[in-house]
Amino acid sequence: MNSNDKKISLPRLYIPSNEKIVNPLSTGIKASNLSKKNTQKRIDPQFYNQQHDLNNHFCVIVGSEYVLKIIALQQSLMQYSEKFTLWICCIDPFAYSLLKEMSLINVNLLQVEELEDRELKAIKRKRKVNEYCWTLKSVLIEYLLVNYDLPSILYCDGDLCFFSDxxxxxxExxxxxIFLTPQRDRDWVEKMYGKYQAGLIGFKNDLYGLKxxxxxKNKCIDWCSAEAEEGKFGDQKYLDYIPIYFPKVKISNNxxxxxxxxxCIYNNDYKIDKTKNDIFIENDKLVVYHFACITIFTENDFDLWSLGEISIPNNILNHIYTPYLERIQFVLKQLKDKFNKDTKQFLSKKDINKAQTLYKDSQLRRKMNQSNHFMNFSMIISKERLIQGLTSYYSLEPV
Incomplete structure (x- = not known):
């Protein structure tokens, strides 16, 4: 460990977006006299897991549109992780009240108001919902590291799902x-939108992690737009500079x-296969998949890539997408049967006729996905031609 990384005895203060970092000793101000908002932990004991030192910590931001996906994410962590804490920041009352009612295991809930100061509230009025959520990522990460003295935190987008430990x-x-994951996209995409993926990023509670x-955070507060311009895009393009400006950065090779x-789908040509219960991308076990741009119309109707039409290979449909859709279906059933919820309120209001990569899940479709050469036939049979029709049908059976 670098000597500069050792924790000092002074309290680590959460720095609101419009305030500068102040060392209490350098000003003569007692730490106890600093703003209560900076140091106060607003904990509802019913939803706070105090054994955080033993766990891996994950955080996520959720609004009402992402509730189903967040629950699926939590369930995947429950399946594959022995010890974890998932911190969920809810940006609207609907998401908070539902998740509070569900009392998800190993989950700590926060309301966005706990993070917001006057500057952030002003930004909130000017930015789109997705842009504001991007702005909040770094704010949430710093808030959790400092206010709860967590050793590290891994931010996850709400549409991630784990497939192994x-x-x-x-x-790694x-x-x-700092932990970064490469985009592994086309060169022009990375040049415009960033080399590193902001959907999975980690920071330690040490000198360089906090810096x-x-x-x-300061960059995102200054500018965070969904429209790329002059070497900037949302919160993501800024990540290009983190390995340049800061040491101790781990860029994942997995x-x-x-x-x-x-x-994995429209770029690269990785071999993806399943061995027993594990999915492998080349020689690396699949740990977490980013189900970006999925729209949920009904429990069986989905747009698997809303940005355009793509062809998803059957092995990826079988081993990756089908298990995820089953999780979503299970969550919908749980909300209906156990919590007596009208599931329509969790589904997309978008026009299904405008879906780009429409997928209708059914037992027949899953059977068709097992082969790259599945053929469909149709017949019109009358009473007079019944014998001929059945003869044709039985002729299709394998010998």
């Missing part, structure tokens, strides 16, 4: 302060961490 991520992260996340459509 996430401890693989923390092992090791002693580094880098605060640098990122193809199974933050796998996604842009690096």
């Amino acid at each position: 996430p401890n693989i991520i923390f092992e 992260w090791g002693d580094h302060s 880098s996340v605060r640098w990122w 193809l199974g961490i933050n796998a996604a459509p842009w690096n």
